[in-house]
Amino acid sequence: MKAVIIEEFGAPVQLREVEPQPVSPCEVRIEVGASGICHSDYSIASGQYPAMTIPLVLGHEGAGRVIEVGSAVRRVAPGDRVICTFVPACGICWQCLSGRSHLCETNGKVEKPKLMYDGRLIAALSGLGTMAPLMTVHETNVVKVETDLPDEQLALIGCGITTGVGSALWTARVEPGASVAIFGCGGVGLAVLQGARIAGAAELIAVDPFASKREMALAMGATHAIDPTAEDPVARIREITRGRGAEYTFEVISTPATMRQTYDAACNGGTATMVGSLSPSLELALPANGIHLTGKRLLGSAYGSAQVQRDMPRLVALAEAGRLDVGSMVSRRISLGEVNEAFDAMKRGEVVRSVITSF
Numbered sequence: 001m002k003a004v005i006i007e008e009f010g011a012p013v014q015l016r017e018v019e020p021q022p023v024s025p026c027e028v029r030i031e032v033g034a035s036g037i038c039h040s041d042y043s044i045a046s047g048q049y050p051a052m053t054i055p056l057v058l059g060h061e062g063a064g065r066v067i068e069v070g071s072a073v074r075r076v077a078p079g080d081r082v083i084c085t086f087v088p089a090c091g092i093c094w095q096c097l098s099g100r101s102h103l104c105e106t107n108g109k110v111e112k113p114k115l116m117y118d119g120r121l122i123a124a125l126s127g128l129g130t131m132a133p134l135m136t137v138h139e140t141n142v143v144k145v146e147t148d149l150p151d152e153q154l155a156l157i158g159c160g161i162t163t164g165v166g167s168a169l170w171t172a173r174v175e176p177g178a179s180v181a182i183f184g185c186g187g188v189g190l191a192v193l194q195g196a197r198i199a200g201a202a203e204l205i206a207v208d209p210f211a212s213k214r215e216m217a218l219a220m221g222a223t224h225a226i227d228p229t230a231e232d233p234v235a236r237i238r239e240i241t242r243g244r245g246a247e248y249t250f251e252v253i254s255t256p257a258t259m260r261q262t263y264d265a266a267c268n269g270g271t272a273t274m275v276g277s278l279s280p281s282l283e284l285a286l287p288a289n290g291i292h293l294t295g296k297r298l299l300g301s302a303y304g305s306a307q308v309q310r311d312m313p314r315l316v317a318l319a320e321a322g323r324l325d326v327g328s329m330v331s332r333r334i335s336l337g338e339v340n341e342a343f344d345a346m347k348r349g350e351v352v353r354s355v356i357t358s359f
């Protein structure tokens with residue numbers, strides 16, 4: 001089969017012939033139905049995390065159907081529809097038992113080389129590798145869902161939707177009537193916005209340099225949209241919130257500068273949540289004295305603090321009920337060979353999500 005592979009950081013990704021390996025006792029073979037193109041895929045391919053071992057099969061936002069299970073698998077059976085989770089939820093480690101499966105201690109430890117490529121075994125991103133027609137993953141990396149939603153929507157729940165909606169609902173715990181500001185309205189940012197809307201936020205302020213994304217944010221329930229290239233977003237957010245700042249702010253752009261703006265735009269006692277994924281070499285500068293005086297809370301959002309086995313089915317239910325709009329986030333349907341073009345479209349701000357639906 002052909003899979004999308006990173007052969008060299010910073011170079012275009014390649015469509016190459018790979019051979020899946022036999023399913024081991026705790027593994028599940030999945031026929032991939034759809035794979036989203038997430039910004040993290042581009043960041044990894046472009047070399048933002050140079051410690052990662054390449055060649056590597058790309059893709060971490062996917063959904064499909066189980067076609068084979070190992071002898072010890074108990075969670076799913078052939079025929080089940082599943083969403084892949086890029087953080088496993090083992091259910092028995094200290095973090096999982098503490099109600100934090102998004103920080104499962106087996107993360108990174110259940111991965112192993114999975115595909116034969118060019119005479120050697122290579123790994124797949126996050127133990128998944130959704131940019132291929134078939135995936136062989138550990139059973140703790142799948143969540144069974146019972147639904148008729150199309151795979152292209154389920155795939156987005158694998159990363160962008162869960163990360164974004166979860167940041168509002170389960171990391172920051174936005175309250176009804178609250179004011180919310182979101183820096184960045186790509187796939188994850190729009191999902192944060194929808195999460196805050198579902199939570200009942202009153203003021204929903206979207207910040208994005210692309211007019212198309214601001215329009216989409218307004219269509220999805222934003223009450224205000226700010227172009228940060230035309231005005232100071234922090235000053236404008238304070239103006240909208242009667243000089244105070246927003247009660248909940250979110251950073252989904254992934255730069256230290258916008259992280260600082262996100263902190264500054266929160267009101268005293270407010271909550272600033274960092275969702276964006278940055279290069280490990282970057283640091284964030286904050287006013288040291290202001291931290292205790294302002295009483296602000298600074299939170300990190302890992303996978304939207306979602307307990308995937310419980311929460312992914314809930315997100316599916318919200319989508320089925322029409323309260324979470326996943327369909328509008330699918331901007332383009334592409335084939336496996338069009339990932340580089342999809343990266344370019346993403347960089348130009350043309351798409352919320354391109355989704356591979358043709359393998």
Ligand SMILES: [Zn+2]
Nearest residue numbers: 038040159160
């Ligand atoms: Zn992602």
Ligand SMILES: [Zn+2]
Nearest residue numbers: 090093096104
């Ligand atoms: Zn665990």
